[in-house]
Amino acid sequence: MDTSVQEIGTAVVDALRAAGYMESTIGQYQKSIKQLGLLAAHQDGIYTCELGTRFVSMTTSPRTGKFSQQRSNDYRRLIHLCDAYLLTGCVDLAVRQRPSTMPSPKTPEFCQLLSLWGQDMKQRELAQVTLYSFGSMATQYLAYLEAQGIFTWDKADGASVLGFLESLRGQWAETTMWSVVANFRPFLKFMQRTDLLDALALARARRHHQIHEILSPASERIVVEFCRDNPAVSARDAAIVLLCLVSGLRACDIISLKLEEVDWRGSTLGIVQQKTGNPLTLPLPSLVLKKLADYVLHERPETTAAQVFIRWKAPHQAFGGHSSIYRVISTVFRTAGVDDMKVGSRMLRYNAASNLLRASTPLPTISAVLGHASADSTNVYLSTDVEQLLACVLPLPVSQKQ
Structure with missing residues (x-):
């Protein structure tokens, strides 16, 4: 049985609204559906995969006469949904992974x-x-x-x-x-x-250990107070930043953190680290726990996803990668007025290690908190303790005049 562009378009718009997409986004889809309908007019408005392929190739803007990346993206997204609907009768709004450009062997x-x-x-x-x-x-x-x-x-x-x-x-x-x-x-x-x-x-490739920049105590206080009280930052973003500040968790572990891994009564979280596969249990300070609870109870979108932190925009799924965490952290710091350095989860991991070092915490304990597979991995964070490093500097010998 033939399927019309109008039928598919109606199903797509209904699915987008049901999933909570913004009206501005739905409007963009409707514009593309209208153009697809005009193209399908010569075949009585019936949609086919061949028509979709032709539609995707129409990447030239009528206004400028040049290639339009926005037009290309909009048309590809719509045709992906149309082709899926033609095959399954359902609108698939799942986030698609970008195809890999890595060369693969054929032998x-x-x-x-x-x-x-x-x-x-x-x-x-x-x-x-x-x-x-x-x-x-x-x-x-x-x-x-x-x-x-x-x-x-x-x-x-x-x-x-x-x-x-x-x-x-x-x-x-x-x-x-x-x-x-x-x-x-x-x-x-x-x-x-x-x-x-x-x-x-x-090849003699050697790892270069640079001295990493860390937050000043004043800047850290500004960010913590901003996350505590300022309505300009959401509970979700505040919880992510505070988790990175106090625990030094890797971005991949924050992304994969599940609701069941938070012990609300015991004020701890227990995870299996993505990088090492080792279990890790960390205490949750009261402020972090409060922001997490505020987010889960009042802000978190309705979703079947098991992860704690979810995208604001539909489809409401877990973050796709490290860049999402970096974007959250950098936005919070910039809004708080701490914008004199590049800040992400990696930098905050070094900052957490530095705070522990300044508190004279033994290296094995720091290794346990950061979730290292080997205590030797913690040595790289010694570079953050500039005061202690300066104390190790030997004076240059004074040359004797002959």
């Missing part, structure tokens, strides 16, 4: 290696972010081998490893090449290629 042998590598990582129950980092580096290396005319694993050599790293230097800053090597090494170990590991060592 059956390389595809099999990736499959085995993925199975091994899952059996070791590595965190999701680690699975992605290790897997993507192996995928890119195997795709690089194919681009160099190498289609069997036995033909991979040390020169290919160094060439692969060199090809990535345009994508990665020199100071972060150590991360590339660290994420690449486990795959070579899994393949038991000591010759390739030796070549990787020749």
